[in-house]
Amino acid sequence: MKTFKIGGVHPVENKLSASSPIREAALPKQAVFSMFQHIGAPAKPVVKKGDEVKVGTLLAEAGGFVSAPIHSSVSGKVSKVDVCLDASGTRRMAVYVDVEGDEWEESIDRSSALVRLSDRPELDGKTIIEKVKNAGIVGMGGATFPCHVKLSPPPGCKAECVIINAVECEPYLTADHRLMLEHPEEILVGLQLIMKAVDVKKGYIGIENNKSDAIALMKEKAKGYEGIGIVPLKVKYPQGGEKQLIDAVIGRQVPAPPAIPISVGAVVQNVGTAFAIYQAVMKNKPLIDRIITVTGKSVKQPSNLLARLGTPFQQLIDECGSLPEDTGKIIGGGPMMGKALLSLDVPMTKGSSGLLIMNDKEARRSEAQPCIRCAKCVSACPMGLEPYLLSKQSKQEDWEGAEKNDIVSCIECGSCQFTCPSNRPLLDMIRLGKSTVMGIIKSRAAK
Amino acid sequence: MVNVILIAVLVLGLIGLASAVILFVVSHKFAVHEDPRIAQVGAVLPQANCGGCGYPGCSGFAAACVKAANEGSLEGKLCPVGGQPVMEQVANILGLTVELGAPKVAVVRCNGTCENRPRQAQFDGAKSCRVQQMTGMGETGCGYGCLGCGDCVAKCQFDALRMNPETGLPEVDEEKCTACGACAKACPRGIIEIRLKGPKGRRVVVLCNNKDKGAIANKACKASCIGCGKCVKTCEKFEAITLENNLAYIDAEKCKMCRKCEEACPKGAIHGFNFPPKKEKPATAEQITPNDQTTKQSND
Numbered sequence: 001m002k003t004f005k006i007g008g009v010h011p012v013e014n015k016l017s018a019s020s021p022i023r024e025a026a027l028p029k030q031a032v033f034s035m036f037q038h039i040g041a042p043a044k045p046v047v048k049k050g051d052e053v054k055v056g057t058l059l060a061e062a063g064g065f066v067s068a069p070i071h072s073s074v075s076g077k078v079s080k081v082d083v084c085l086d087a088s089g090t091r092r093m094a095v096y097v098d099v100e101g102d103e104w105e106e107s108i109d110r111s112s113a114l115v116r117l118s119d120r121p122e123l124d125g126k127t128i129i130e131k132v133k134n135a136g137i138v139g140m141g142g143a144t145f146p147c148h149v150k151l152s153p154p155p156g157c158k159a160e161c162v163i164i165n166a167v168e169c170e171p172y173l174t175a176d177h178r179l180m181l182e183h184p185e186e187i188l189v190g191l192q193l194i195m196k197a198v199d200v201k202k203g204y205i206g207i208e209n210n211k212s213d214a215i216a217l218m219k220e221k222a223k224g225y226e227g228i229g230i231v232p233l234k235v236k237y238p239q240g241g242e243k244q245l246i247d248a249v250i251g252r253q254v255p256a257p258p259a260i261p262i263s264v265g266a267v268v269q270n271v272g273t274a275f276a277i278y279q280a281v282m283k284n285k286p287l288i289d290r291i292i293t294v295t296g297k298s299v300k301q302p303s304n305l306l307a308r309l310g311t312p313f314q315q316l317i318d319e320c321g322s323l324p325e326d327t328g329k330i331i332g333g334g335p336m337m338g339k340a341l342l343s344l345d346v347p348m349t350k351g352s353s354g355l356l357i358m359n360d361k362e363a364r365r366s367e368a369q370p371c372i373r374c375a376k377c378v379s380a381c382p383m384g385l386e387p388y389l390l391s392k393q394s395k396q397e398d399w400e401g402a403e404k405n406d407i408v409s410c411i412e413c414g415s416c417q418f419t420c421p422s423n424r425p426l427l428d429m430i431r432l433g434k435s436t437v438m439g440i441i442k443s444r445a446a447k
Numbered sequence: 448m449v450n451v452i453l454i455a456v457l458v459l460g461l462i463g464l465a466s467a468v469i470l471f472v473v474s475h476k477f478a479v480h481e482d483p484r485i486a487q488v489g490a491v492l493p494q495a496n497c498g499g500c501g502y503p504g505c506s507g508f509a510a511a512c513v514k515a516a517n518e519g520s521l522e523g524k525l526c527p528v529g530g531q532p533v534m535e536q537v538a539n540i541l542g543l544t545v546e547l548g549a550p551k552v553a554v555v556r557c558n559g560t561c562e563n564r565p566r567q568a569q570f571d572g573a574k575s576c577r578v579q580q581m582t583g584m585g586e587t588g589c590g591y592g593c594l595g596c597g598d599c600v601a602k603c604q605f606d607a608l609r610m611n612p613e614t615g616l617p618e619v620d621e622e623k624c625t626a627c628g629a630c631a632k633a634c635p636r637g638i639i640e641i642r643l644k645g646p647k648g649r650r651v652v653v654l655c656n657n658k659d660k661g662a663i664a665n666k667a668c669k670a671s672c673i674g675c676g677k678c679v680k681t682c683e684k685f686e687a688i689t690l691e692n693n694l695a696y697i698d699a700e701k702c703k704m705c706r707k708c709e710e711a712c713p714k715g716a717i718h719g720f721n722f723p724p725k726k727e728k729p730a731t732a733e734q735i736t737p738n739d740q741t742t743k744q745s746n747d
Binding site (some may be wrong): 083085090340341363 | 571575
């Protein structure tokens with residue numbers, strides 16, 4: 001069975017919610033739409049206080065090429081355009097909508113009937129990319145990179161295949177798993193649309209072997225679709241990293257930045273993104289909801305919820321039983337790469353793949369001990385870097401040395417910190433070094 | 448036998464002579480003429496190599512001074528560690544006079560003590576302000592205040608900064624501070640300002656860096672500037688106080704040290720340093736923060 005070649009770790013899976021079907025979360029009383037739901041320029045609000053909006057109404061337009069528009073996920077009245085605390089822990093511009101009823105824009109097809117690519121022969125690549133762009137679709141795995149940018153390769157690059165990331169290597173999270181079990185055909189049509197958009201004939205769906213039911217079902221359904229292969233992968237974190245997935249599925253290595261996956265002919269999209277693309281192109285539905293896993297060992301009812309964007313996290317937790325008393329930390333995303341939240345009033349965004357509630361004991365880090373030079377972090381690093389060295393150089397502010405040792409290649413997966421027997425905060429320091437070195441490189445390029 | 452010795456002596460003698468000639472020619476042809484004054488200036492500098500002057504170490508500063516002297520003026524050159532006495536010595540060597548600005552000192556513009564600014568979260572990562580800054584707000588509700596990990600203390604070469612465990616804030620030892628600015632550069636939130644020390648060390652400063660709107664700033668910290676503008680009004684005559692991004696700033700050069708703004712501030716965010724204790728009504732600054740006034744401001 002295939003997997004990526006270097007590094008990787010095996011965290012305990014803890015997929016508590018794998019057997020709980022997706023259910024729809026209730027509408028919030030007030031939805032908050034942060035203007036920073038994607039990587040790139042923030043969206044620009046086009047509504048003002050007092051405006052009536054419906055589900056699917058444009059709230060904010062894209063603020064540049066690498067940016068995405070934001071649509072309302074609820075109907076009601078805009079109560080204010082003000083700052084809000086978002087999942088990144090900073091205050092950012094947001095549109096607040098007071099919810100009244102549930103009225104949808106008429107252009108959205110709300111039926112559940114499957115629309116195949118053969119039903120819409122007039123669709124061409126340009127139209128698909130345009131629709132994806134206008135629907136505000138971003139990478140749904142958590143990186144939230146605007147999708148249309150990835151579908152428009154830079155000049156000189158030609159895609160050869162599309163890889164769908166259905167790995168879900170983060171422990172606890174099951175949103176993608178459930179999506180595959182409940183909407184397999186929509187995902188396959190979504191993949192066909194991506195293949196058409198970038199004009200390739202070959203598509204793969206990479207699924208880790210711990211989701212055998214999903215692999216069997218997707219294999220069965222994929223028989224009816226030409227050029228699509230299901231690739232079962234050996235379980236290993238961080239297989240869901242773009243570069244690791246390309247290595248695992250087609251055996252090609254993406255060189256260090258500035259090279260991007262398209263340089264080796266691959267376009268990678270998350271399975272949730274493929275589903276969103278299907279809905280946007282075939283059903284005219286902008287990105288207004290997503291599946292989020294609410295889980296944790298003390299959560300009464302770990303669930304996969306189909307929730308509207310802008311719903312406060314507090315409400316999602318209430319839907320799965322109240323907040324456990326022994327809560328120590330609440331993480332937006334998975335335990336490996338997610339970020340601890342400062343408040344539960346933080347609204348859900350396009351990149352919210354999970355909400356993990358850790359109890360007090362799990363939440364605390366053990367005290368850092370001196371490095372014992374065991375080099376476990378070096379063997380765990382999926383990018384072949386030397387985390388102990390990079391962290392030391394960052395601490396000593398040796399930015400030149402860190403740059404020479406390729407700190408910008410770090411994908412911040414946290415395997416080094418996970419594997420360190422001395423509990424050293426390796427990733428904390430590397431992140432600092434990486435952002436500083438990237439700043440230095442940028443300012444050098446500007447000169 | 449004699450021949451052999453003679454030949455050896457002759458050959459070695461010739462090689463030696465040839466080498467001496469080459470060395471002589473080369474040392475004259477490629478000689479690097481360094482202004483002797485650079486070494487002289489370097490000798491009077493403190494050799495702390497702190498970089499506070501803006502040049503790479505003391506030798507870099509010495510070279511820059513000599514270069515500036517050749518152009519006729521030492522304006523803008525200042526060794527913050529040595530201050531006036533050292534700069535006068537430098538000027539003597541270079542045959543110039545030097546006019547120095549008033550001495551400066553580092554000021555920590557945050558009064559978010561543990562008491563004033565309750566913690567909402569606990570940061571568990573690497574103990575570094577810059578790492579904590581990457582998590583966004585940090586431990587408190589204030590996105591602009593001191594993070595308390597002591598990056599500035601670690602950077603101070605003169606032992607002039609100390610973390611106060613009771614307040615969780617760094618404190619400046621004014622005697623030791625040389626205003627080199629290393630701490631100001633180290634602070635990821637730019638809280639530390641290198642500011643005029645003032646006559647007799649007296650100065651009035653807004654001890655807050657919060658640029659949020661009044662309501663948010665008020666909620667985050669008891670001692671925050673909420674941008675109400677009362678201080679600006681009391682200072683209309685001297686125009687020393689400006690209000691930008693919901694944050695008041697006192698221009699040290701225009702400030703007349705009347706301390707009226709300090710009394711006017713409803714949040715007690717403005718502090719006077721090194722003033723003798725007031726004779727009458729000693730606790731006015733503290734008592735002038737009734738709650739009704741505060742809430743009124745935040746509702747504006």
